[in-house]
Amino acid sequence: MSKNKKKNYLSGSDSHKISKENRIITKYLEKLRNDSKRDPSQYITSMRDENNIVELDNVCTYFFTDIGVVRAVDGVSFDIPKCSTVGVVGESGCGKSVTSLSIMQLLQRPTGQVVGGEIRLSNEDGTAYNIVNTPTSVMQEIRGNKISMIFQEPMTSLNPVFRIGAQINEVLELHHSEMTKEQIHDRTMEMLEMVGIANAEGVYNMYPHELSGGMRQRVMIAIALACDPKLIIADEPTTALDVTIQAQILDLLRNLKDKINSSIMLITHDLGVIAEMADYVVVMYAGRVVEKGTAHDIFHNPCHPYTIGLMKSKPVVGKQVDELYNIPGNVPNPVNMPDYCYFRDRCDLCDHERCSGKYPSEIRISDTHVVSCHLFADKGEVVGRSQIIPNSQLLEDRVEYNKNRKKKMAESVNANGQTDKTGAREDK
């Protein structure tokens, strides 16, 4: 990112203009989001398929920065079926973490905003939340109760000045106000034992710095599981750990998933970890899904040139090669994406005639396997094109909204004979 900043030569007035536009847009989006009295009909929908716990549909998450709009996630769609593990892979900066933060509504605001698409979270009674429109107050209930997250660096997500026990208790208290002190203590102990901490009573009274990296990650998992979430998002849960400890944690996650029957969204750049854990795999490149399918599809029949390159560039034990493949070039500038295939400038298999056209649509080449590449244009049915939102439209939305608001205000003035302040609150 910083590299792009350096190479973007923006004049002062350009930059000023950008930040002004950003402020207009983010202010509008923030207002929508903070509106706690929003009518539930605006964020309650239903799932496309009841067997999924989460469905992402054309999600666009942008960062409105001073150098321009960073399209970190741009039209991402995939499903997380119940009781299964979905692995998300891709180079650093391709939008894996931003996707997960969008699901959690934990984006750095106001710069980071979900500007389009739907994220549906099943309520398991036929209804679903559309997280994109869910107001912050409702979202707080969902976080922890239905979805919880495990981060890469466990030290930064544990509070260094509180004992481990107190930190798990706190989470339980927050979500289960009906439980007594003893019940909470017992449950905490149970959680610690469940994640394989042998000396649970001792660890209960320890501070985070007294634990090793692997133990801390176990505690984080205990916290994440404390409220029986239906989805656990694990963002690079083992990247900071050793191979042996990594093996322990992966083992733990796999066993737990069956025990509490929830789904896992596993983010990592290690293909080995994905192969071992995931039922479904989503490959991301420059903010978009380039290929998705079952683990079998992706590992035995990788189709997108980027997936193939990724597989070839990792050394595999027992497979001798003289030189590792490396994908030439680098990721396009996220502020100024081309309108042709984002991978074109690095692609070995590029077909110059076809690939100079529009960004390729998603093509279903088997029941489970979807790839977004022109080479497969005639190998299956087109299931969709990620709908990206042109920057100009973001502003238009806002103009539209302003018009509506003015109209409304005028109406309410007419109706009540006075300016009703709440009338300024947008409903549409």
Place this chain on the structure above:
Amino acid sequence: MAENNKTIILDEENNTAQSGSVPVTEFLPDDNTPDSEYLLEVRNMKKYFPIKSSFFRRVIGNVKAVDGISFKIKRGTTMGLVGESGCGKSTAGRTLLRLQDITEGEVLFNGVDIFKLHKNELRKLRPKIQIIFQDPYSSLSPRLPVGEIIGEAVREHNIVPKDKYDEYISMIMRACGLQEYHKDRYPHEFSGGQRQRICIARALALNPDFIVCDEPVSALDVSIQAQIINLLKQLQKEFNLTYLFISHDLSVVEHISDTVGVMYLGNLVEYAETDKIFSNPLHPYTKALFSAIPVPDPDYKMERIVLEGSIPSPANPPAGCKFHTRCKECHMICKYAVPAYKEIEPGHFCACHLYNTQEENDMYEQEIKETIKNEEENLKKAKKIKKAEEAAKLDSIDNG
């Protein structure tokens, strides 16, 4: 909005190194190194860090970070060093370059003990032995342009004559896949992969014979990892370099190394040629470590040996075999006797009681029996003395 950004992208990150255009040796005075097969030999190297009491700063114990390791590296080959975090890999790497003092042992570079050299001699040797660190972000000075970072030490050590200096730096940069115009840029303008290239160029510019690579790719992305690994391999061929490659990523180690040493809690527990150790690991720890490698194939079902717990503290390692607290094959002698590090097959070293001969086992058992017997006797004696003392006390009370 995007249209308003005048985005000017000036360069591509990836310039695969253009090899062999100008051989380095053209610029360099001939040096006639003694031609033995092994460039580096480490004999029983130990490095302890004292633990000081908080009150009187008195030494109350030692962290045995490296506790007696020995190995040799052949000229032009790579030795991989693997093990869990905290087992002493980096300490070993730093010590054998004399970046810190040694507690005991010898390090022979070209047959000369590095730790016996005087300051001047060491200064002359420095350029020959280099290190590349894990973190390409903090190991470059932010205030110097890249050309200076690479060239500073070249001038200091007079590696090339003055009139060849500029040309030489450009040549090194090209060999490492950097462009000439990068010379005037500052480190923060580069990506992680490029910074690691700068670190490599800085080491390479001194025309070293030996480079310690301490986790050079751990902080990088998969696709950039591949670039750096390829670069290291290609430079090795070109300049006949010898590497000690420290990493906890076993698939990378397997790819790049000719021989592999496995460390546990300050000791080498196994050492062999890469093929041998990967196809036939002997030590239970090596087996567990290798079984933990994730394989990128969803159908591959492996028998994983999951090691319980974490590595014990090197300040207070377990008695006997240091691995016995986590070993599934641990038996009686393991808890008392330290296994010898010995050659089990030609070129395959291992320290584990499972590979003892019958006589050795008998010998260990005999020893242990004796120590246990001695201990028991001592206990008995102590008890007797105690009894006698108590009796004496009672007597004195009676008498009094």
